Amino acid sequence: MSNKDSGRSYHLQCTGEASATAQAHSSPESITLFGSCFCPFVQRVWAALEHLGIDYKYYEVDPYKKPAELLDLSPKGLVPALRLDYYDPPRALNESTVIVDFLEELATSNSRRSSHTTESLFPPISDPYARALIRLQADSVNRSLVPAFYQYLQAQDEAKKVEGAKGFVDAIEGLVTLFKRAEREGFANYGLWHERGSLSYADVMAAPWLFRATNVLKHYRGFVLPEGEQFRAYMDRVLSHPAFKRTCSTEQLYLDSYERYAFNRPNTSQVANAINAGTALP
Amino acid sequence: MSEPHAHIYPHATGRAATTVEQHQEPQDLVFYAGWFCPFVQRAWIALEERNIPYQYKEVNPYKKEKHFIDINPKGLVPAIEYKGKALYESLILLEFFEDAFPAHAPHLLPADPLARAHARLWADHVAKQVVPGFMRTVMAQGAAAQRAALEELCGALRALADHVAGPYFLGEQFGLVDAALAPWVGRDYILAENRGYSRGAVGAAWEAYAEKLETRESVVKTQSDKEHYTAIYARYLRDEAQSEAAKATRAGRPF
Numbered sequence: 001m002s003n004k005d006s007g008r009s010y011h012l013q014c015t016g017e018a019s020a021t022a023q024a025h026s027s028p029e030s031i032t033l034f035g036s037c038f039c040p041f042v043q044r045v046w047a048a049l050e051h052l053g054i055d056y057k058y059y060e061v062d063p064y065k066k067p068a069e070l071l072d073l074s075p076k077g078l079v080p081a082l083r084l085d086y087y088d089p090p091r092a093l094n095e096s097t098v099i100v101d102f103l104e105e106l107a108t109s110n111s112r113r114s115s116h117t118t119e120s121l122f123p124p125i126s127d128p129y130a131r132a133l134i135r136l137q138a139d140s141v142n143r144s145l146v147p148a149f150y151q152y153l154q155a156q157d158e159a160k161k162v163e164g165a166k167g168f169v170d171a172i173e174g175l176v177t178l179f180k181r182a183e184r185e186g187f188a189n190y191g192l193w194h195e196r197g198s199l200s201y202a203d204v205m206a207a208p209w210l211f212r213a214t215n216v217l218k219h220y221r222g223f224v225l226p227e228g229e230q231f232r233a234y235m236d237r238v239l240s241h242p243a244f245k246r247t248c249s250t251e252q253l254y255l256d257s258y259e260r261y262a263f264n265r266p267n268t269s270q271v272a273n274a275i276n277a278g279t280a281l282p
Numbered sequence: 283m284s285e286p287h288a289h290i291y292p293h294a295t296g297r298a299a300t301t302v303e304q305h306q307e308p309q310d311l312v313f314y315a316g317w318f319c320p321f322v323q324r325a326w327i328a329l330e331e332r333n334i335p336y337q338y339k340e341v342n343p344y345k346k347e348k349h350f351i352d353i354n355p356k357g358l359v360p361a362i363e364y365k366g367k368a369l370y371e372s373l374i375l376l377e378f379f380e381d382a383f384p385a386h387a388p389h390l391l392p393a394d395p396l397a398r399a400h401a402r403l404w405a406d407h408v409a410k411q412v413v414p415g416f417m418r419t420v421m422a423q424g425a426a427a428q429r430a431a432l433e434e435l436c437g438a439l440r441a442l443a444d445h446v447a448g449p450y451f452l453g454e455q456f457g458l459v460d461a462a463l464a465p466w467v468g469r470d471y472i473l474a475e476n477r478g479y480s481r482g483a484v485g486a487a488w489e490a491y492a493e494k495l496e497t498r499e500s501v502v503k504t505q506s507d508k509e510h511y512t513a514i515y516a517r518y519l520r521d522e523a524q525s526e527a528a529k530a531t532r533a534g535r536p537f
Contacts, residue, residue, distance in 0.1 A: 084396070091396060098402045105395040128381035129367050135374045147535070185367070278534015280410045 005263035008256040010038050012062055016250040021050070022058045029057040030086040034070055035079050036063055038257035040146075040208030041096040042080040043247050047204050048100045051243035052107040053117040064269075076282060078270065097142065100204060121201040123190045130187045137178045137191070137202035141209075144171035149209045150275045152221060154264045161221060168213070169226055175206060176231060192237040193230075199241055207238050212258070214239070215251045220262035290514060293317060293340055296507040301330070305338040314341045314350060314361040318514050320413075320465030321372040321527075323504050325360040327461045328376050330500035332386045336362075358526060373405060376458060390458045401452060404445060405462045411438035416466050417531040419477050421521045428477050435473075436484045443488035451491075456498060464495040468505050472515045 014022045014037040033049060033056050035042035049056045061070050066077045073081040073092035082093040082102075093099050104121050123130035148171040152164030179193035179202075191200040214235075217223035225235060238244060260268045267273065270282045294302045294317035302317070313329060313336040315322045329336050341350050346357045353368035354361040361370040362378075369378055380391055391398050415435035422428040442463075445451070451459035470492070473479035481489040495501060517523040521532070 087396075093396075093399050093403070095403055095406055098399050098406060101402060102395055102399040105398065109395065125381055125384070128378055129364070129369070131381055132369050132374055132378040135377060136369075136371060139371055139374060280414055282410075 005259065005265070008259045010036075010064075010257040010260070011249070011253045013037060013060060014249050015253050016248065017245055018247050018249040021046075021246045022060065025056055025058040027057060029055045030084065031056045032059050032083040032085065033057070034059050034061050034073060034081040034083065036061060037249055038253060039063075039079055040212060041078075043208040043211075043244075044096045044204050045080040045082070045099045045103070046247040047199075047207065047244045048103050048121060050246050051119055051121065051199055051204070052103055053119060054103060054107060076270070078282060097138070097205070100201060104201065119198070121199065121204060123187065127187075129185070130182070130190055133178070133182045133185065133187065134190060134200050134202050137175060137182070137200075138205040140171075140175050140178055141202065141205040144174050145206060145209055147275065147281060149212065149217070150261065150271060150281075152223075153217060153258065153261045154272060154275055156264055165221065165223060168217070168223070172210075172226055172231075175202075178202075179234075192241065193234050195233070195237075199243060203238055203241075204244075207241075207244050210235060211239055211244075211248065212254060215254050216258040216262070219255050220258065290318065290342065291510045292342070294506045295510055296505065297503050298506040301326075301503045302338045302340070305336055307337060309335045309337040310365050311336045312363040313338050314354070314359055314363070315339065316341060316359045317506055318511060319359055320469060321358075322360040323465035323468075323501075324372040324461050325362075325375045325379075326504040327464060327498075327500045328379050328390060330503055331388065331390065331456060331461065332379060332383060334379060334383050334386055373409065373462065376461060388455060390456075390461060392452060392455070392457070397452065401458045404442060404451060404459045407438070407442060408459065408462045412442065412463065413466060414531065416469075416473070417518075417527060419473055419479070420515065420518045421523070421528065421531055422477075423521055432473070432477055432479055436479075439484045439488050443485055443491055446487060446491045448491070449494045456500075460495055460498070461500075464498065464501045467492045467495045468501060469511060469515070471508065472512070472519075476515075476519055 013019070018037060031054065033045055035046060035058060037060060046058070061067055061079060063070060063077055063079045070079070070081060071077055073083055074094045076094070078094060080096055080099060082099050084091045084093070093102055100121065108120055122134060148164070148167040152161070152168045155161045155164040179191060182191065183194065188194040189197055191197045192203045213223060213225060225232070261272055264272070264276070274281050293299065298317055311334060313325070315326060315338060317340060341347065341359055351357050353363055354370050356370065358370055360372055360375060361368060362375060364382065369375060376390060380389060391401055412435070415431065415438050419428065419431040419435050422431040447453040450456045470479060470481070481492050518528060
């Protein structure tokens with residue numbers, strides 16, 4: 001665990017498996033993902049693209065420099081942004097949840113897929129209740145898990161760190177409760193919570209922060225994941241899922257990029273500012 | 283500690299009361315509602331728009347009844363029980379109604395994926411900017427805080443109004459964004475009377491759009507008499523409310 005801010009900055013290029021994936025998707029395509037190598041919201045979209053087998057180009061941007069090409073697509077200057085060049089003029093999409101919903105709908109209408117995969121992040125429309133439970137799980141991630149992660153990481157005094165840890169664990173437990181509920185309703189095929197389940201929308205929503213819990217929270221807060229065989233097995237399945245793994249950089253990239261959050265440097269990001277101000281995340 | 287639920291008028295009034303009366307027969311879909319709750323009204327508007335049969339059951343969310351908690355541990359409204367399966371969260375209910383009742387017209391989302399994404403993006407804006415902005419303006423204490431909160435809210439409304447195709451958000455068809463937003467339009471007189479808000483000050487586009495939402499039949503049918511909303515908002519205006527939304531706003535948490 002480190003105790004001093006060494007002034008490290010966020011990275012500008014992917015490393016490890018993510019770098020290979022970015023390379024493999026560097027040719028022009030009708031769909032471009034504007035992303036940043038460290039950003040968990042980008043990783044949601046990226047993992048979804050990989051899983052759904054949709055043709056795309058990965059394009060790295062530094063969102064903090066507010067490049068014009070990003071602002072054209074995203075007035076708030078946020079990543080992820082999707083540019084759709086099969087429209088004239090090109091259209092843009094923002095918000096990771098909206099983008100992933102969109103990609104799912106593209107995929108299930110079988111347009112823009114690179115392979116003959118029939119992967120989907122949702123149960124079929126013929127099972128609306130199962131779909132709704134997945135949305136509830138995703139909602140829990142956005143409402144609780146994500147803010148709790150930042151509250152914990154940005155906490156500076158010991159009391160707040162303890163509170164933050166509890167908040168993050170509570171959020172995980174809230175999500176697990178919803179996984180168990182879907183299990184009780186008999187939906188064992190949807191979601192990695194189940195041994196024979198497939199990657200779900202909710203898993204994609206949660207995975208980037210669960211992953212950063214194992215490196216960033218561990219390093220800066222000494223965080224240890226909750227015990228429990230089923231939860232640990234779930235974590236393994238998520239982190240080693242090929243579509244997710246392909247979008248992960250090496251540990252050092254995340255440790256360097258998150259130091260600014262860990263020491264709550266002023267104006268670290270719009271997300272960090274919102275946490276400090278107690279307003280909704282952008 | 284004062285008991286807020288003791289002061290809540292126990293049932294819908296005005297046009298909403300008529301609608302409640304018309305939905306007392308048992309149905310596959312049971313709709314658990316609080317007549318005064320704007321989140322409930324979103325789902326209620328959707329049910330009415332899409333002509334989905336439902337049985338309306340009034341719940342006092344501050345005094346939680348056993349069966350209700352059994353099916354909905356968080357105890358929040360709106361909630362539904364559909365063929366014995368329980369569900370909650372207003373926007374998730376709207377998506378569920380789309381999936382579960384494909385044959386009921388009209389739909390609140392268009393067919394095209396990009397148009398659907400556009401609708402969801404702006405429903406997200408309503409959830410993240412407009413609703414919290416409304417709550418913060420109501421609960422702000424002192425002129426400076428109230429002015430600042432109001433200015434922020436108006437900015438969010440202006441941004442939304444800029445994207446209204448007209449007459450409704452996506453154009454001719456009433457949809458997701460309209461249903462997500464309408465309950466707060468119906469309550470904006472609270473801000474006009476207490477926080478110096480006016481639709482005109484936001485802009486002409488907002489004023490026109492708000493008027494369309496307010497007069498939509500499904501919105502009118504689910505609206506109770508103003509005086510009863512006023513009584514409830516009195517607590518919020520003094521920052522004494524104890525609803526989940528109020529507590530979350532005070533603590534700076536999402537809700």
